Amino acid sequence: MTPISFEFYPPKNDEQRAQLDRTAARLKAWAPEYVSCTFGAGGSTLSYTGDTVRGLIDRHGLDAAPHLSCVGGTRDEIAALLERYREAGCRRIVALRGDLPSGMGHPGEFRYAADLVAFIRAEHGDHFHIEVACYPETHPQAEDALADLRHFRAKVEAGADGAITQYFYNADAYFRFVDEARALGVEVPIVPGIMPIANFNQLRRFSEACGAEIPRWLGRRMAAYGDDADSIRELGADVVSSLCRRLVDGGAPALHFYTLNLARPAMAVLDRLN
Ligand code: FAD
Numbered sequence: 001m002t003p004i005s006f007e008f009y010p011p012k013n014d015e016q017r018a019q020l021d022r023t024a025a026r027l028k029a030w031a032p033e034y035v036s037c038t039f040g041a042g043g044s045t046l047s048y049t050g051d052t053v054r055g056l057i058d059r060h061g062l063d064a065a066p067h068l069s070c071v072g073g074t075r076d077e078i079a080a081l082l083e084r085y086r087e088a089g090c091r092r093i094v095a096l097r098g099d100l101p102s103g104m105g106h107p108g109e110f111r112y113a114a115d116l117v118a119f120i121r122a123e124h125g126d127h128f129h130i131e132v133a134c135y136p137e138t139h140p141q142a143e144d145a146l147a148d149l150r151h152f153r154a155k156v157e158a159g160a161d162g163a164i165t166q167y168f169y170n171a172d173a174y175f176r177f178v179d180e181a182r183a184l185g186v187e188v189p190i191v192p193g194i195m196p197i198a199n200f201n202q203l204r205r206f207s208e209a210c211g212a213e214i215p216r217w218l219g220r221r222m223a224a225y226g227d228d229a230d231s232i233r234e235l236g237a238d239v240v241s242s243l244c245r246r247l248v249d250g251g252a253p254a255l256h257f258y259t260l261n262l263a264r265p266a267m268a269v270l271d272r273l274n
Pocket of ligand 1: 037038039040067068069094095096097098099111112113114132133134139140141142143147148149151155164165166167193
């Protein structure tokens with residue numbers, strides 16, 4: 001059975017907290033290897049991530065990994081967060097640069113995620129299993145695809161144990177990326193990030209911001225469904241489960257689901273996979 005993990009975001013009010021509790025309880029039935037919780041840039045959700053991770057560990061008995069983005073943070077702030085996560089029982093961290101809203105905030109003391117990975121290793125040795133991000137369709141701010149790959153390798157050389165990709169809908173982009181990373185000497189597991197499709201307009205907005213490509217045929221098919229949410233969900237589950245099957249058959253070591261705190265879209269994909 002291919003290992004799976006689920007990603008959540010930190011809820012900010014009681015309604016969202018109740019929703020995450022329901023989602024975590026339902027997805028736990030799929031026996032995830034771990035779950036993770038995102039971290040907002042600029043520190044706005046700094047405490048929410050810690051509280052959410054603690055809740056996922058204490059109330060749901062899940063192995064929960066906080067995301068930690070370094071942009072805008074000082075070494076002391078990051079060191080304090082790492083201590084807090086260690087005390088909470090975390091053994092896994094997703095280490096990122098993050099994004100500062102343009103024109104806002106101080107860039108902080110870490111420039112790139114590789115600096116954060118090196119810092120975590122220097123401060124905590126092998127205590128944390130460190131995951132980093134990588135981009136089969138190239139990070140939008142990279143000079144070019146090859147430079148982006150080299151920067152990914154730098155994160156592994158700094159001590160990352162594994163990587164989770166940005167989501168994509170083109171399996172070939174993933175396979176080529178993995179081949180190129182291996183050719184550069186990167187040996188850690190590269191786990192595809194999977195974005196189930198629930199709300200297509202929202203997905204289009206996300207994809208423009210993060211540089212993930214929605215294949216033209218898929219966009220046109222979705223557009224043809226207009227407001228027919230059931231058909232959109234149905235097609236989305238078919239497309240994403242086929243993608244997952246291809247990835248697993250082609251050697252993907254695990255699957256990491258971006259849930260947006262919803263259980264149903266991820267479960268629709270997993271049901272079809274089984
Ligand atoms: P880096 O690896 O530092 O790379 C950022 C850019 O700089 C890339 O273009 C890279 O090519 C370039 N670069 C790296 N090193 C150098 C160098 N030495 N010289 C020149 N250029 C360089 N964001 C959040 O805010 N919170 C989250 O919780 C979060 N979770 C995520 C989880 C996953 C799995 C993924 C894929 C992304 C996540 N993001 C999150 C988004 C991420 O923060 C952004 O994509 C961000 O723009 C880049 O982060 P990074 O860690 O990949 O940065």
